[in-house]
Amino acid sequence: MQRLNGKHVLLGVTGGIAACKSADLVRRLREAGAEVRVVLTEAGARFVTPLAFEALSGHPVAGRMFDPQGRGAMEHIDLARWADVILVAPATAHTIARLSHGLADDLLTTICLASSAPLALAPAMNRQMWDNPATRANVERLRERGAHLFGPADGELACGESGMGRMLEPTQLAELLAGLFAAPLLAGVRVMVTAGPTLEDIDPVRYIGNRSSGKMGYAVAAAALQAGAEVTLVSGETCLSPPCGVTVVRVRSAAEMYAAVMQRVTHCDIFVGAAAVADYRPVRRAGQKIKRDRVRMELQLERNPDILGEVSALDRRPFCVGFAAETERVTEHARAKMSGRGLDMIAANRVGEPDSGFESDTNSLEVLWNGGGEAIPLATKERVAQRLVELIAQRYGKRPFAGSTG
Ligand code: PMT
16 A cells, blocks of 8 residues: 555545545545544534544544634635645535535635645545536536546445445545555656557548547546656547647558557557557558449458557567457457567457447456456546556566666
8 A cells, every 4th residue: 555654634524425434534544644634514524423533533623614613714724734635535416516616615615725735536426416417517627627536436326226426445545545646657658559440441432440439548648648658649530639748640541550650669668559450451442432333342451560569579669558359258369469469468348338348438458467467347448547557557667677778
């Protein structure tokens, strides 16, 4: 577990049943070395008493603005300055909405507004509330302003339903919070990511394509950037806006992607092939639109270069991570792809299902490397990409020649 030694954690506890887990969270944060002060909203105090948090944190609990028991009119400013980080757990839909709109109608929201400390939110709510476009917009607005979203997780909810909306466990939250203070995992590392589909032209109006939206590859690029890497994104045609700060090279066909990658890959340390590269292309691209005068026609195809295979075969090769899109025997096929191309790691996903693989906003991966692996459970592609990048950073750090800059 990463440490929070000496860090001042201001824990905001709002009114949801998950507030019961926040008592344990205080314990976990203190075990990690943090000093914790709790701000309990009025609704939060209906679920857990201030006394419990006082006993666990070793500090009086702050609650209301202008509390005669508090430290006077400037208590919100004192606490805002004291905090190295603010964690709101649970963060209810109502609190998220208030924070998103910059309201300062109680002590917790006022502190959040008055503090320059990083803000982390651990949402907990019914799945319909989480899916509601109003909540999504509020969350996005907070994320754009730099707030860290920890969760929610998929699972059984207090309301009896099951789905996204469960607060992460206290140990996970303490771990994620400590991660905010850790040195960036890929600082100074150059990462190239391929993303999206390749389109293979048949004539000026038709092409062979596939269903890749680019979401997975773009999420990997964003996660690598967040981990401190210098990122080049070689992207097939998508409707997505690339993450700010990434160098983007746009391509259409597999041949163009191959050229773009090979031209730049010797300058990179890690290569991640998330693109859905067409295995075949038409032998000839007709100069004019093909007419429908024939009853039957044959299209002759030839094999495209294997970009990942060629990168992996380079003398001065980067750390190579492939993806495997499979509809059956996922692990077996992925292992064969990894060993066939001599890859360092492969991320296998099941395609052809609504929640994972192509086009969806969520995915799950089975990540394999020589002698090990980890299953990343179904979550948003952003979250899955963050965990994948953590695994890549770990394995990259453990490679035999780690430490030499090459
Ligand atoms: O873009 P999304 O809609 O978010 O969907 C995500 C995804 C399903 C496209 C992504 O998660 C994924 O699985 N990408 C790899 C798709 C693919 O082409 O898989 P494959 O099993 O056919 O290829 C294996 C690996 O070889 C891949 O890393 C691929 O980039 C690479 N390859 C394939 C063919 C080729 N000619 N050159 C390659 O480099």
